[in-house]
Amino acid sequence: LAKTTQPISMDSYEGQEVNITCSHNNIATNDYITWYQQFPSQGPRFIIQGYKTKVTNEVASLFIPADRKSSTLSLPRVSLSDTAVYYCLEGFQKLVFGTGTRLLVSP
């Protein structure tokens, strides 16, 4: 199964932009890149998905370079409620989660 690499943790302050990067060194041609958010004791929640270039929705932006070896989740102006674990996934209909990035947003 495909394996992604992302930082274990990140710290930020309210109002800042946060960028979390994930490595996709062995991503397959058909694989999409998907990011999920998980709060404690809750199931993960879909944030955004893309194949290449840039995707933006009301919550975040996702940047995927042409070689698709990495992806960057961008959270604009984070708030305390964005404190969560963020997972990047790759694969067509595969939902294999890595260790995730634990984001802590402080006042």
Add this chain to the structure above:
Amino acid sequence: DSGVTQTPKHLITATGQRVTLRCSPRSGDLSVYWYQQSLDQGLQFLIQYYNGEERAKGNILERFSAQQFPDLHSELNLSSLELGDSALYFCASSNPGTANSDTEAFFGQGTRLTVV
């Protein structure tokens, strides 16, 4: 509300016992996934079913089994329970797209299993 329903929400049982966790996927979703998440650990993929058939298998113990029924609901059976099986068990569902697209999965609120 994700549309995925898991029952029960909480379960306390003794070592050596057997329990069944139930998952009702979102209406129309054909794929069901099961995950185990121990305290402060990541999500461990256990197994996936698609329209009643096993599609993928992860780190699922032999003491654990699952199935998906014709109405698409799924059950995860855990037997000979050990203290280390205490965890949150999540179910997710999705409706797979075509080969040129992918789909998001929707997670239930989980079943918290405590083995004492």
